[in-house]
Each structure stands twice: as C-alpha cells, then as structure tokens.
Amino acid sequence: MTHTASSLMPYFGLIRVSGEDRAIFLHNQLSNDINHLPINHACLATYNTAKGRVIANMLVLNRDNDIIILTSASLTDTLQKKLQIYIMRSKVKLEIMTDWGAAVSVPETISTASEPQYVLPTSQTNQIWSITLPDGSIIQIGQTSQLPPFNAEVIESWKLHEITSGNPWISKETTETCVAQMLNQQLIGAVHFKKGCYPGQEIIARAQYRGQVKRGLALMEINGSVSAGKPIFDNHNEEVGLIINQVSQQTSTLALAVIKHSAAESELKCDNNIIAIKKCFFNPANTENS
Structure with missing residues (x-):
C-alpha cells in the first residue's frame, strides 16, 4: 500500500x-x-x-x-x-x-x-x-x-x-463518555473478549453479548465550526450525541461523533449548526431508545 x-x-x-x-x-x-x-x-x-x-x-x-x-x-x-x-x-x-x-x-x-x-x-x-x-x-x-x-x-x-x-481517538474532552462498543473498538481488535478480567470488563462483555449498546459512530458534515466534546441535539432539543473528533473543511466541519441509533434519521444540530449525516458505522435500523 x-x-x-x-x-x-x-x-x-x-x-x-x-x-x-x-x-x-x-x-x-x-x-x-x-x-x-x-x-x-x-x-x-x-x-x-x-x-x-x-x-x-x-x-x-x-x-x-x-x-x-x-x-x-x-x-x-x-x-x-x-x-x-x-x-x-x-x-x-x-x-x-x-x-x-x-x-x-x-x-x-x-x-x-x-x-x-x-x-x-x-x-x-x-x-x-x-x-x-x-x-x-x-x-x-x-x-x-x-x-x-x-x-x-x-x-x-x-x-x-x-x-x-471511523477510527476515533479519545481526548480529555471526551474521556469517560463512551463504552468501547460505541467507538467500535471491538471491531478493530482493541477489546479481547477471552483475556480475562480488567476494569469495566463485565459491562463491556454484557454490552457485547446482550446487544445493549444503543449509540454508535457516525460521520457527519456540519455547516460551522465545532469542537470535540460538544453535545449534539435533535429537533426536540434532546441531547442525542457527542462530537469525538473533527477536521475543518473550507466552509464546514467534518466530524466523527457518537449518536443514538434512534437519532440517525432525525434533524440534528450542534452549537446551532446544522448536521448532515454522511455515514453511520452502525445499523440505523436499530431505533430502540438509548
């Protein structure tokens, strides 16, 4: 390559x-x-x-x-x-x-x-x-x-x-906000499910085998400037996600965020900036509340 x-x-x-x-x-x-x-x-x-x-x-x-x-x-x-x-x-x-x-x-x-x-x-x-x-x-x-x-x-x-x-990096602005599966860490080999105990292992294993994680990564374009750790809201002003990483474009910001699965089809905003979801790194058909 x-x-x-x-x-x-x-x-x-x-x-x-x-x-x-x-x-x-x-x-x-x-x-x-x-x-x-x-x-x-x-x-x-x-x-x-x-x-x-x-x-x-x-x-x-x-x-x-x-x-x-x-x-x-x-x-x-x-x-x-x-x-x-x-x-x-x-x-x-x-x-x-x-x-x-x-x-x-x-x-x-x-x-x-x-x-x-x-x-x-x-x-x-x-x-x-x-x-x-x-x-x-x-x-x-x-x-x-x-x-x-x-x-x-x-x-x-x-x-x-x-x-x-869809490869997130946690910083001080987003530390302790997500479980590993929300960040797809289990898909890239960062979580080993047969290695034994470690802090948080029981929660992470339960989320994996019972399918209890209802938030996931999404690639989005935002018509303004945002920063890591900023909350995302739907049109009912309910908090439904969080900016993890972002990079500035000429007239917008491209961001990787964790959002509720159920918010994938909603109108979203961050700091009053309009969000357009480009890709979900999870199955948006899962619309159960989280």
Missing part, C-alpha cells in the same frame, strides 16, 4: 512502562491481551472505568525491555496517575517520555479490516517502530529528533482519514 509523506504528530503522547511485572500489570488493566503480545509488536487497547467508560484508547508497543503506550497527549498525565494507583507491590515503573513522540502517514486509499486485528503489523528501523493501523494509516514511534518534521497538510490529511475511516 502506497502512503503519503509523514509528519510529526503533536496530538500523541507516550508513556513508558518498565519493570519485570509490566506485562501482567497492563494485561490486568487494559482491554487487550498484553500477556501474549509478541516483542516488537503492537496492539490497540482501551483503559476503562469500572462502569466500562473509555478513559483512553491507545496503541501499545511491546519492546524488548519495556512497553510503550501511545495515547492522546491530553490524557498522558491522567492515564499515568490512574494506572499508578494500581501498581501497589508490583515491579512496575511509569514514565512520560518527553523526548519521544509519534509521526503519522496516510494511505492513498481507505482500507477496512474484515476481522479484529489483535496484533498489528509492526516493523523497526534504527530505533523507530512503524505500526500499521487497521485503517491502513501508519504511526511511527521514536525519539522526536529522529522523526519527520511537522507538516500541517499531512496532519490534516491524517485527521480526515481517521474520521472518514
């Missing part, structure tokens, strides 16, 4: 997890099977509240002597502090990697994985790890000085690609 140029991506921050208990500790905290993640490979995962709400979604890279977590830079402090609480007697150390960062590149076409990818294609060159996401885009992890320079055009293209692919 051919990719565009790469750019440093300031949106992301990194946490280094070291110590001999690092894998089992993260396995017990995150939604994916970290115990069986091969060295020099990566996976997607979520960290959740006890009620199953996603605190952060992330990329997890298992290196030889440590594990690196990539997540929204706005959540690295929060994530580190929350994980720190549960270390107790475990031999684990958490450090925010201030000299390391991430770069992104976009494929020329959108790809969709037919099955959840619990281990992502990963390569390493000169201490830079390149990880291919299920949507075909690539994230590089390495020392910031060794990564490609910032390119605003590439960043906008990457944001557009993630949004149109």
